[in-house]
Amino acid sequence: MRLKIGRAVGLAALLATTAALAQSKPVAGEVAEGSLKGKTLTFVSYGGIYQDGQIAALKEFIDKSGVQLLSDGPTETSKLQAQVESGNVTWDVVDTADFPPYVYCGKLFQKLDFSKIDISNIPEGQVSECSVPAMNYGVVLMYKNETYKDNPPKSWADFFDTEKFPGSRAIEGSGDFSGGFMEQALLASGQPVDNLTVADIDKAVEKIKAIGPDTIFWKTGAESQQLAESGEADMIAMWTGRAMTAVKNGAAYTPVWQDWLVVMDQLTIPMGVKDPDAAHALINAYLGKASQETLAKTTSYTPIHKDAKPEVDEITAAFMTNTPDKLKVGYQQNIKFWVANFEAANEKWSAMLAGN
Amino acid sequence: MARTGTTAMDSLANNAPAVPASERGTQRMADQPFWLVVPALVLLVGVLGVPLAIIVIRSFAEPDWGLQNYAWFFNSPVNLTVLQRTFTISAWVTLVCVACGYPYAYVMTVVGPRLRLLLILCVLVPFWVSGVVRTLAWVILLQDSGVINSILRGVGFGAVKLIRTQTGVVIGMAQVLLPFMILPLYSVMKTIDLRLMQAARSLGASPARAFVQVYMPLSLPGVYAGAIIVFILALGFYITPALLGGPRSTMLSTLIQNQVLSLLNWGRGGAMGVVLLVATFVLLAIAMPLMRQPHRRGRDA
Numbered sequence: 092m093r094l095k096i097g098r099a100v101g102l103a104a105l106l107a108t109t110a111a112l113a114q115s116k117p118v119a120g121e122v123a124e125g126s127l128k129g130k131t132l133t134f135v136s137y138g139g140i141y142q143d144g145q146i147a148a149l150k151e152f153i154d155k156s157g158v159q160l161l162s163d164g165p166t167e168t169s170k171l172q173a174q175v176e177s178g179n180v181t182w183d184v185v186d187t188a189d190f191p192p193y194v195y196c197g198k199l200f201q202k203l204d205f206s207k208i209d210i211s212n213i214p215e216g217q218v219s220e221c222s223v224p225a226m227n228y229g230v231v232l233m234y235k236n237e238t239y240k241d242n243p244p245k246s247w248a249d250f251f252d253t254e255k256f257p258g259s260r261a262i263e264g265s266g267d268f269s270g271g272f273m274e275q276a277l278l279a280s281g282q283p284v285d286n287l288t289v290a291d292i293d294k295a296v297e298k299i300k301a302i303g304p305d306t307i308f309w310k311t312g313a314e315s316q317q318l319a320e321s322g323e324a325d326m327i328a329m330w331t332g333r334a335m336t337a338v339k340n341g342a343a344y345t346p347v348w349q350d351w352l353v354v355m356d357q358l359t360i361p362m363g364v365k366d367p368d369a370a371h372a373l374i375n376a377y378l379g380k381a382s383q384e385t386l387a388k389t390t391s392y393t394p395i396h397k398d399a400k401p402e403v404d405e406i407t408a409a410f411m412t413n414t415p416d417k418l419k420v421g422y423q424q425n426i427k428f429w430v431a432n433f434e435a436a437n438e439k440w441s442a443m444l445a446g447n
Numbered sequence: 448m449a450r451t452g453t454t455a456m457d458s459l460a461n462n463a464p465a466v467p468a469s470e471r472g473t474q475r476m477a478d479q480p481f482w483l484v485v486p487a488l489v490l491l492v493g494v495l496g497v498p499l500a501i502i503v504i505r506s507f508a509e510p511d512w513g514l515q516n517y518a519w520f521f522n523s524p525v526n527l528t529v530l531q532r533t534f535t536i537s538a539w540v541t542l543v544c545v546a547c548g549y550p551y552a553y554v555m556t557v558v559g560p561r562l563r564l565l566l567i568l569c570v571l572v573p574f575w576v577s578g579v580v581r582t583l584a585w586v587i588l589l590q591d592s593g594v595i596n597s598i599l600r601g602v603g604f605g606a607v608k609l610i611r612t613q614t615g616v617v618i619g620m621a622q623v624l625l626p627f628m629i630l631p632l633y634s635v636m637k638t639i640d641l642r643l644m645q646a647a648r649s650l651g652a653s654p655a656r657a658f659v660q661v662y663m664p665l666s667l668p669g670v671y672a673g674a675i676i677v678f679i680l681a682l683g684f685y686i687t688p689a690l691l692g693g694p695r696s697t698m699l700s701t702l703i704q705n706q707v708l709s710l711l712n713w714g715r716g717g718a719m720g721v722v723l724l725v726a727t728f729v730l731l732a733i734a735m736p737l738m739r740q741p742h743r744r745g746r747d748a
Contacts, residue, residue, distance in 0.1 A: 169708050267709055310689045321592050441705045446694035447525040
């Protein structure tokens with residue numbers, strides 16, 4: 092018993108020192124004991140196993156800081172807009188898709204204070220003024236083994252080449268356009284993407300339309316998975332998480348990793364939250380190595396801590412996007428261009444989805 | 448639904464003129480039913496009227512005051528195509544619902560109580576299942592590698608393109624909306640005295656003629672009520688066209704969703720909603736008198 096008390100005291104002392112250190116310079120994953128006692132934070136994400144996994148990743152943070160964590164969702168930027176406009180913001184930390192923190196930085200999302208968040212372990216090029224990544228995934232080209240046998244597609248260029256590679260195609264049509272996919276369409280039509288202009292948006296859309304009238308635009312991740320599992324399409328541009336689940340469920344498809352499109356969810360803090368410090372503390376804890384390993388294990392999304400080594404099964408590991416070989420062939424969209432031309436691109440993309 | 452709306456409005460209008468003091472005593476009794484409506488009215492105004500007013504105001508006020516959102520709507524060919532398509536698809540869905548619902552409701556009125564219960568259950572049970580689940584079931588049935596096409600191929604026919612076409616959307620929507628057609632039809636049909644048909648037959652009418660001249664006019668109020676409900680609900684459909692349709696069957700709700708949720712352009716989204724609402728009202732205003740006439744003739748007969 093005495094031994095246990097001794098150990099507890101030692102541990103407390105250790106925690107106290109780390110807490111003191113944390114105050115001067117934050118360390119990802121750490122939070123001062125009892126520092127948020129009596130406070131409440133609302134964490135907003137997309138629900139399902141994803142949000143459950145995120146909450147599981149924050150368990151240590153909750154226990155240690157004494158914060159009461161509420162969960163809400165799904166994230167809808169329009170709901171957030173209504174909260175910010177009415178001056179009654181109840182969402183403290185919000186998980187969003189990749190574009191909103193860039194498009195609405197300083198309007199709906201506040202600029203983050205990076206003296207309170209340790210971003211040293213996040214893969215390069217993923218932090219913005221108003222966001223840090225929440226996890227990584229990708230859009231990967233999946234082809235049907237039976238259709239292509241010995242002559243499978245090897246790149247997005249083959250995806251757009253319906254002469255050499257006949258067969259049906261499925262593309263994401265669930266919401267915002269994918270800048271990376273538009274750029275691949277341009278590259279496939281022989282157009283460089285170093286200096287994108289507004290006219291290029293039309294060219295990209297034309298190239299996508301040229302695949303033909305039978306192109307399937309899937310509306311939900313579940314739908315894309317169903318397309319693979321029933322063998323409905325010959326090539327599918329799919330989220331890695333759904334691709335993995337489809338393969339686990341027996342879909343006979345193979346991923347093409349060349350130029351897989353890097354995608355991420357973002358963590359943000361809305362304008363006008365009541366306790367920005369507490370929100371920053373949550374994000375800092377979320378970015379920790381142990382938290383990221385828990386997140387990856389529970390959701391099979393790729394962690395955004397460089398050193399995270401989650402224990403996952405073979406298929407899940409095969410679809411993790413943070414291995415050196417995959418990072419080498421990943422394709423990052425020109426986010427600056429797409430954010431600057433968000434409305435024009437969105438309009439042209441949704442016109443295409445509406446059959447015009 | 449539409450009819451209760453008008454009666455409530457009528458009673459409101461009738462109560463409006465000032466009443467001479469001498470008549471107030473007798474009027475009090477007549478006033479009472481109106482006060483009973485107040486909670487419902489408050490609720491309607493609060494949860495329906497106010498948000499609708501906000502949508503209308505924002506459609507004129509954002510980003511600046513003026514007609515810019517409406518100008519944008521009518522200058523964009525996508526919007527006009529999709530608006531027209533929304534009405535076309537809804538009309539087809541209504542037609543399919545009438546074609547399937549009419550005989551079904553008729554059978555419900557002539558069979559015994561046990562079979563009737565079974566028929567009602569067949570209508571209502573799918574009604575209680577989530578729309579998304581039912582739509583996904585249709586995906587599995589209609590897709591190229593799906594049940595229907597497998598059977599067709601097995602029997603030796605070629606595959607038919609069902610999913611991601613307007614046909615697929617109409618099939619899926621009609622199934623979801625069928626109860627809204629069958630229930631009003633049944634409630635009207637069960638009040639029709641079947642002896643009228645016998646009377647017509649005894650006076651020398653052929654079965655077809657007896658049906659067309661006697662039964663059908665009497666059942667038309669049910670057809671109209673069901674058709675209006677189905678048509679209006681169909682105009683706002685979102686998930687079924689999204690999952691069963693392709694680009695050529697996108698409906699207006701999908702475009703509104705994109706404006707509001709993706710672009711945060713509530714002004715444009717509001718304008719699209721208002722255009723749809725006004726177009727619906729105009730269409731109903733044209734259709735209503737046409738519907739009333741045969742209905743009266745039916746009553747007179």
